[in-house]
Amino acid sequence: MEVKRVPVESRTVETPIGPFIISLVREDLGGVYPGMRRYTVEIRHAEQCVYRYVINSYEQPPHTLFSTDEVAEIVFGRLAYDVAARPQHYTEALAPVHRALPGGTYDVVILQGSPRQFGSSATLAGWCADEASRQNRSAHIFSVHEMEIRPCSGCYVCYNQGICPIDDDMPVIIKAIETASLLIIATPVYTNTVPAGLKAVIDRGQALHARHTLLGRPSPGNGLLIAIAGRPGPEPFECTRSVTNAFMRNIGIHPAGEITIDRMDTRRDVRAIEGLEERVRTAVASLL
Numbered sequence: 551m552e553v554k555r556v557p558v559e560s561r562t563v564e565t566p567i568g569p570f571i572i573s574l575v576r577e578d579l580g581g582v583y584p585g586m587r588r589y590t591v592e593i594r595h596a597e598q599c600v601y602r603y604v605i606n607s608y609e610q611p612p613h614t615l616f617s618t619d620e621v622a623e624i625v626f627g628r629l630a631y632d633v634a635a636r637p638q639h640y641t642e643a644l645a646p647v648h649r650a651l652p653g654g655t656y657d658v659v660i661l662q663g664s665p666r667q668f669g670s671s672a673t674l675a676g677w678c679a680d681e682a683s684r685q686n687r688s689a690h691i692f693s694v695h696e697m698e699i700r701p702c703s704g705c706y707v708c709y710n711q712g713i714c715p716i717d718d719d720m721p722v723i724i725k726a727i728e729t730a731s732l733l734i735i736a737t738p739v740y741t742n743t744v745p746a747g748l749k750a751v752i753d754r755g756q757a758l759h760a761r762h763t764l765l766g767r768p769s770p771g772n773g774l775l776i777a778i779a780g781r782p783g784p785e786p787f788e789c790t791r792s793v794t795n796a797f798m799r800n801i802g803i804h805p806a807g808e809i810t811i812d813r814m815d816t817r818r819d820v821r822a823i824e825g826l827e828e829r830v831r832t833a834v835a836s837l838l
């Protein structure tokens with residue numbers, strides 16, 4: 551996405567150890583969210599960036615004391631004052647922001663949404679991974695309830711530099727999704743939607759959205775939903791589908807296929823459903 555950068559203010563502060571240039575830049579991120587603005591205050595010294603402060607207008611709830619525009623101005627003025635007062639605190643070049651994410655890369659990433667390790671979703675995920683390796687593609691199943699994934703805190707900081715400040719296992723999933731060619735979600739329906747652990751991953755996908763829209767990070771072209779429910783009929787899948795499709799579309803994935811399996815309260819074992827394994831394998835193979 552093209553981001554328009556507007557220089558707002560720039561000041562040179564002369565000090566005994568040389569000049570410092572402080573700049574305030576506004577970016578219009580209205581293409582990401584309505585009215586979103588991002589401000590960057592940067593201090594440069596001896597051709598290097600030695601300090602950077604970034605804030606966007608979605609970070610602040612409506613009733614904060616200062617607007618984002620005011621905060622940016624205040625930080626700019628305060629830093630100009632501080633640099634003049636103690637320039638020696640601003641001499642070290644900033645480390646690059648975009649550190650490599652941890653974890654592996656796979657052709658197929660499978661988010662397994664059930665907390666039951668040996669449940670139906672785990673079996674379905676296993677068939678998907680096995681079919682990928684039959685097709686000579688690597689695959690990895692993330693059993694999200696086994697991982698430490700905290701809920702999104704709604705801080706919107708990911709729209710500053712594409713990095714979520716929460717320190718847990720999510721970066722491993724982000725890296726895997728960004729480098730895969732197919733994303734599969736294999737999940738039970740819980741209260742008409744996905745279980746909480748998977749919902750946490752989906753909400754934390756906000757960072758993926760930020761990276762995709764602002765940094766141009768890639769995402770798998772296609773997504774496949776395999777959802778399983780206790781009750782009969784289409785109703786349990788309506789909200790589930792809506793949630794997983796929104797997640798996929800947000801990060802540039804085309805929801806290309808869907809398999810829904812109802813009546814598990816009476817059917818009990820997915821392995822006993824005639825033709826299901828074949829349907830799952832065919833769907834995976836066709837999307838590779």
Ligand SMILES: Cc1cc2nc3c(=O)[nH]c(=O)nc-3n(C[C@H](O)[C@H](O)[C@H](O)COP(=O)(O)O)c2cc1C
Binds near residue numbers: 664665669778779786
């Ligand atoms: C907390 C909870 C909520 C559930 N909510 C629904 C629901 O709203 N609709 C439905 O059809 N089944 C619901 N189920 C049933 C599961 O979707 C079903 O048992 C499924 O087969 C479990 O898959 P798993 O073996 O992969 O865990 C729920 C189960 C649990 C434990």
